[in-house]
Amino acid sequence: METLLYIALFAPLVSSMFSALFTTTPKKTFVGVIASLLIFTSFVSSSLLLALIVVNGSAPVHVEMMTWMATGDLYIPFGFIVDEVSVTMMMVVTLVSTIVHIYSIGYMDHDKGFNRFFAWLSAFVFSMMVLVMSDNYAGLFIGWEGVGLCSWGLIGFWFHKESATWAANEAFIMNRIADLGMLIGIFLVYWNTGTLQYEGAFEAFQTLDTATLTWIGIFLFIGAMGKSAQFPLHTWLADAMEGPTPVSALIHAATMVTAGVYLVIRSNELYSLIPNVGLFIASLGAFVALFAASMALVNRDMKRIIAYSTLSQLGYMFAAAGLGAYWVALFHLMAHAFFKALLFLGAGNVMHAMHDELDPFKMGGLKKVMKWTWIMMTIASLALAGIFPFAGFFSKDTILEAAFAEHHFVIYGVLLFTAGLTAFYSFRLVALIFHGEERYKIFGIHPHEAYRFMLVAMSPLLILAMIAGVLQEPFFHMIEEILSAHEYHIHSHTTLWIMLVGTQVFVALAILYAYKKYANAFIKVPDGTSAIENSFAYKLLYNQYYIPYFYEEYLVKPYKEISDMFWNKVDMKIVDASVDGIAGIIYGTGEKTRAMQSGNLSTMLKWMVVGLVVLLSLAVVFGLAARYSDSITVILSGLGVM
């Protein structure tokens, strides 16, 4: 078991280091192949671990690789744990990573940084594995920062593009802001419980007072907010779409952004003790779900639309986790990873075909040339919208049920409404890309279907997006071992049926409306003249509620001004000046005293005598001081010096 654990953990590291050897050499396909194989090894190991835990029902694997820090009372080992929660995450991470690795061999085909891409991507997988497998908060933080770093490297992968580097830095800085909160949370945990191990800390939480727990919960959640791009730290996720599309699929849809949800699920014993914070998390989640969905309604960038939908789904997950339905959140995380990765990879195919064109209004009618991509994206969108019997139906409807059963009807209402919006914007995208007139022709683009092996690589995701719903029952039975799970049952069957059917009808209507509106032949590339484009609501949504503008104007610019001021005034005039001054004094002294070194023996002798005189004077002064030290002390004390 331990061997499997280590293989699952370190195969991505080996892959990363192997690929890193070739970063400066031209494209070598075998690098991608070997990286994919190693990640696949990791996936196989994770599956075996899952099988061992689920089928054999064996206890969680808990290993301590070595001591990391042991000073005084602080003891942090490199410990790893594989229990029901982390094995689920491992499965999601390794499965999606494997697919994305294989897909990237095709997608990055013509890229100069092919080898470098795999080094970063595998490093990301390793960091993510550390994050989910660690048995303490410190190890989790290491993985947390590792994925942050790899995310930075991958968003800014095309570093020659200014927008990409800008987005990478934005993501990195926003995450650092949140990480400060997380770090404070971890410090609080250590301060109050004396340990960072999950087991010990959770035990100690039971005896702490609510105020302390609330602070811990809030600060840890700030970290989760940053990583999962919750309001108000959400702007980086949409900008992160500057990275290559496989990166968006893996990092900014399936795995890294869900780390925040994972943190909340992992700390469920903490959050169950503080339901007020839980409610806040749920409310924020519901708000973000609606907020992000509304922005996706009007956006004209294919990847950004999907990014906003990711944001919205993360809101769902937080809503579920905040309400205490941790297993539902985890299940939605899993299902979402499958269909969202599929959606992104499909978008990647479209982008490839359209020569990196991102505006869906300039596409249209692509279903003829890209049949398989069309099928995949449609099914992924159906799953996203929560249509029976696809994956999203089971996970998302359970969240709605949970909200309803917990009597949080406002959250329920918001989430239900958002489900309609989700369906609308998803199929707006599908309709614009694949149906209607072939608008791309006027831009002289000749689309083509992606490589076959890319499509084959995507097929597991397609299957999972279709059938993941059947996993709900086994998943529930597995997870109830560790998460205080209970199934949410609406008391009356009539209510349940009304809810289910009502939701389905509502969503289906939204889909039909989207098709009707966007799949017809009259869609033109918007030119900013139509009435709706000039309406206030459209502008508000299109500009993302002016939040990036607000950040730019009221945070970034003043900060830059203050920095400029400090640079010009404090750094240049005080710090630099004093350092330069000291150097100048020494340099000047050297320049002046250079004349002493005339090489003339008698001058040197003269200076020697001067030194002798100085030393003699010192001897006299100190001798006198030593002799009359008593009276000197008396005089000085009389003057009030000593």
Next chain:
Amino acid sequence: MEIGLNHYLVLSTILFAIGLVGVMKRKNLLLLFFATEILLNSVNIAFAAISHYYGDLTGQMFAFFVIAIAASEVAVGLGLLIVWYKRHGNIDLETMTSMRG
């Protein structure tokens, strides 16, 4: 009037000062050597006086060794001086500025 140790020490100091003046003032290397002889001798007086007044022969021994050192210094110094003179035709300190900074 009794002559004490201090008398000798003061005398030694005065001679030393004269030697210092010579060392700093002289430009001719040979005369510079004379001044160093004065320095050494002034110290010898102090050694002998201290030896006498403290009843310890160590001072005289030191003076003895100082004389030995002075003798060898003169031998080597004069040899060098002669070499220098052969090469440059003078023994002027002003010409020896190869260690100019």
Next chain:
Amino acid sequence: MFEAVAFYLFAFLTIAMFFITVTTSQALYALTALAAGMIFISAFFFILGADFLGAIQIIVYTGAVMALYAFGMMFFDTTREVKEKKGNKYIIVGLSTLAAVLIVVIFAAPMVSENIVALYPVIEGVGNTQLVGVILFTKYLIPFEVAAIMLLVAMVAGIVLAGKKMDLSLTLMSAEEIEEIKKEKNKKVLS
């Protein structure tokens, strides 16, 4: 009383001789004054009862060192007036005086109240020379031998340095001859 008279007399003479040594512009005067000063210094040694040291002073300094200087001076142009150095003499004199005063202060300060005047005979009934001999060949045997070796080395060095090419006189040779010698020297180095 006799001691005091002798001390002051010889102190005056020594200071005068050495003063001449450092101020005169004639190298020969300086040499003669120095030799005289050396002899006067030996008088102090006799007063202080260091008979052996006094004898050594006369023999070594006045006899050997001064003779060496005298021979050395034959190489140099000593008839020429020694050029005085330009520059501020007051600095030199001031510095020396200051140093002297400071040393006097240091010497005098702790001893003002306990000026040592007593004359202890080192060992009753034993002469100074005998004592020096005993100590020199017991306690200071190794330094003595080292000093002997040092003198030997100095002698060899003196001979080697001064005696090289005694047959040539660069002062009397023409420039062409000197060039020739230099060339020969370079050839030797090369071969």
